[in-house]
Amino acid sequence: MSPLLEARQLEFHRYGNPVFRPVDVALEAGRAIVLTGPNGVGKTTLLRLLAGILAPVSGTLRHNARVAFVGHLPAVKGDLTCRENLDYERRVGPPGIALAEALAQVGLAGLGSRPSRALSAGQKRRLGLARLLVRKTPIWLLDEPYASLDDAGCTGVDTLINRHLADGGGVVLATHQRHPRVEPGLLDNIVLEVGVVEESQ
Amino acid sequence: MYLALYVVPPDYQQGDSARILYIHVPAAWQAMFIYVVMTILAAIALVWRIRLTEILAMSCAPIGAALTLVCLATGSLWGKPMWGTWWEWDARLTSMLVLLFIYIGIMGLYAAFDDRRKGARIASVLVLAGAVNIPIIHFSVEWWNTLHQPATIKLTGESSMDPSMLPPLIWMVISTKLFFGAALLDRARNELLDQDRSKSWVARKVLQADQ
Amino acid sequence: MIGTGSATALFRRDMKLAFRRLGESLLPLFFLFTVIVLIPLGVGPGPTLLARMAPGMVWVAALLASLLALEHLFRPDLEDGTLEQWFVGEHSVYRRVLARLFSHWLITGLPVIVFSPLAAEMLHLPRHALGTLIVSLLIGTPALSLLGGLAAALTLSTRGASVLLSILIFPLIVPLVIFATGAVSMAADSLDPSAHLGLLAAFTILSLTLAPIGIAAALRMNLE
Numbered sequence: 001m002s003p004l005l006e007a008r009q010l011e012f013h014r015y016g017n018p019v020f021r022p023v024d025v026a027l028e029a030g031r032a033i034v035l036t037g038p039n040g041v042g043k044t045t046l047l048r049l050l051a052g053i054l055a056p057v058s059g060t061l062r063h064n065a066r067v068a069f070v071g072h073l074p075a076v077k078g079d080l081t082c083r084e085n086l087d088y089e090r091r092v093g094p095p096g097i098a099l100a101e102a103l104a105q106v107g108l109a110g111l112g113s114r115p116s117r118a119l120s121a122g123q124k125r126r127l128g129l130a131r132l133l134v135r136k137t138p139i140w141l142l143d144e145p146y147a148s149l150d151d152a153g154c155t156g157v158d159t160l161i162n163r164h165l166a167d168g169g170g171v172v173l174a175t176h177q178r179h180p181r182v183e184p185g186l187l188d189n190i191v192l193e194v195g196v197v198e199e200s201q
Numbered sequence: 202m203y204l205a206l207y208v209v210p211p212d213y214q215q216g217d218s219a220r221i222l223y224i225h226v227p228a229a230w231q232a233m234f235i236y237v238v239m240t241i242l243a244a245i246a247l248v249w250r251i252r253l254t255e256i257l258a259m260s261c262a263p264i265g266a267a268l269t270l271v272c273l274a275t276g277s278l279w280g281k282p283m284w285g286t287w288w289e290w291d292a293r294l295t296s297m298l299v300l301l302f303i304y305i306g307i308m309g310l311y312a313a314f315d316d317r318r319k320g321a322r323i324a325s326v327l328v329l330a331g332a333v334n335i336p337i338i339h340f341s342v343e344w345w346n347t348l349h350q351p352a353t354i355k356l357t358g359e360s361s362m363d364p365s366m367l368p369p370l371i372w373m374v375i376s377t378k379l380f381f382g383a384a385l386l387d388r389a390r391n392e393l394l395d396q397d398r399s400k401s402w403v404a405r406k407v408l409q410a411d412q
Numbered sequence: 413m414i415g416t417g418s419a420t421a422l423f424r425r426d427m428k429l430a431f432r433r434l435g436e437s438l439l440p441l442f443f444l445f446t447v448i449v450l451i452p453l454g455v456g457p458g459p460t461l462l463a464r465m466a467p468g469m470v471w472v473a474a475l476l477a478s479l480l481a482l483e484h485l486f487r488p489d490l491e492d493g494t495l496e497q498w499f500v501g502e503h504s505v506y507r508r509v510l511a512r513l514f515s516h517w518l519i520t521g522l523p524v525i526v527f528s529p530l531a532a533e534m535l536h537l538p539r540h541a542l543g544t545l546i547v548s549l550l551i552g553t554p555a556l557s558l559l560g561g562l563a564a565a566l567t568l569s570t571r572g573a574s575v576l577l578s579i580l581i582f583p584l585i586v587p588l589v590i591f592a593t594g595a596v597s598m599a600a601d602s603l604d605p606s607a608h609l610g611l612l613a614a615f616t617i618l619s620l621t622l623a624p625i626g627i628a629a630a631l632r633m634n635l636e
Contacts, residue, residue, distance in 0.1 A: 016396055053635055341611075
């Protein structure tokens with residue numbers, strides 16, 4: 001079976017220099033990949049490349065399934081309620097579980113009609129994660145999913161990831177705070193290295 | 202060769218002010234020619250991401266803008282004694298003014314990004330948009346002009362050129378072409394060195410940190 | 413299929429947002445009337461002078477209304493992260509761009525068109541030219557949104573975006589203004605405006621095919 005997501009020798013430049021050494025990524029169904037590396041090594045950049053937001057300078061990328069990306073920005077419209085935000089997401093992709101169910105799973109039950117502007121940073125984060133549930137997207141790309149979440153929230157993320165893997169999905173996540181509590185056999189690790197800077201003559 | 206610029210035009214018919222033609226006309230032609238060159242370079246830069254063409258395309262813009270400005274300024278100076286006014290809403294003047302704005306827009310857009318390669322590629326999109334639009338602008342302005350004020354003096358309507366005026370004009374055209382080539386390469390080299398300097402500077406820092 | 417779905421979903425959300433900020437959405441209309449009222453006060457109320465200037469004034473008002481909203485065309489989406497979501501995995505950016513521009517046009521172009529008869533009357537535009545004015549606005553204002561969108565997309569992540577935006581948009585829309593006001597002036601002089609309108613339509617169709625491609629490319633580069 002072909003992997004959900006396959007990338008070969010991806011490379012990206014900023015200010016004319018490579019961000020990291022060329023990377024290969026192959027995400028199999030039911031498995032998770034953790035990206036690690038020091039700050040500024042390009043974990044976010046790599047995730048954005050894998051999502052298709054950025055165009056790689058060189059290398060190839062193939063998605064064999066739909067992709068969802070949760071980044072630093074919550075991608076939530078403050079003027080809309082939580083429910084309206086999720087309703088939009090649900091209409092965009094092949095619909096997943098019901099809105100109320102998704103809100104309950106990320107711990108926002110009962111807040112559906114609140115304007116999302118009024119949410120705290122952690123709650124916005126949770127709303128962003130709920131997006132993963134209302135759409136059927138086998139590939140999850142998560143950038144620091146544990147950021148600004150409390151302990152219960154972090155455990156909640158682990159639960160979501162485990163369930164997703166059990167359903168045959170795949171997850172790539174960047175983190176330097178905490179590794180996901182996933183069965184070790186299902187977890188791969190990619191360590192990014194700083195790109196080589198060409199010395200000019 | 203560049204000296205020809207000053208030596209050649211001892212040839213006049215309508216008083217000394219007609220000498221301006223030797224700067225005005227080549228500047229105008231060259232300003233448009235540069236845009237063509239820049240469009241080709243920008244297209245290559247966008248498709249193949251070749252750094253050198255990005256730099257060359259972006260180096261075109263200030264030269265083009267300068268020549269457009271020269272063209273407008275000399276045209277205005279020439280217009281004063283000839284037509285009795287500094288500015289006339291003539292079709293050519295208007296389209297040159299628009300061209301100047303496009304050049305300025307490209308330069309501004311390129312300069313507005315910290316990452317110069319990113320800036321170059323985004324400005325290249327604008328170069329292409331301008332390339333589609335410039336002929337339309339020129340056509341529309343010319344048409345608008347003839348509709349609204351058909352009595353305007355036309356640059357093209359000027360007396361057929363005396364043969365004796367032709368050689369210096371051709372020399373001037375050739376020398377502006379050469380000037381453009383030299384200026385372009387010079388600018389591109391500076392830009393390249395500038396980008397490389399920061400690169401080797403970063404590299405040296407990294408090496409120092411390792412030791 | 414999915415591409416159409418995401419574009420309509422985006423359009424529905426944009427409309428919802430526009431209604432939630434009704435005051436901001438009505439700004440273009442206020443603008444139209446500010447221009448229509450201030451200019452006669454400035455140049456004097458002579459009907460012949462006003463009638464000559466009417467097509468240009470209505471068009472300039474449409475232009476300003478469109479420009480006014482351009483800075484918010486993509487910027488809020490860039491800042492809250494919804495813009496990068498357009499590019500995730502899918503390949504329907506072109507349609508989403510069109511959906512976004514369509515809502516921009518509905519908010520800035522359509523109100524001007526709806527109220528242009530009133531404006532024309534206030535400016536003493538000859539009645540028989542009114543039809544041409546409306547048709548020119550109907551054909552031309554979409555191009556205004558398209559080209560404005562291109563300028564907005566190019567300058568999205570720059571410093572001093574608003575200055576650049578106005579520098580970029582001026583040359584792009586010169587032909588538009590010339591064709592449109594030309595048509596109305598012809599009609600006011602009881603001449604046949606169809607040649608102008610044809611050119612205007614051609615210009616709009618050309619922008620409709622090319623501008624969204626440029627916008628999608630420029631947006632993606634600005635996300636880097």
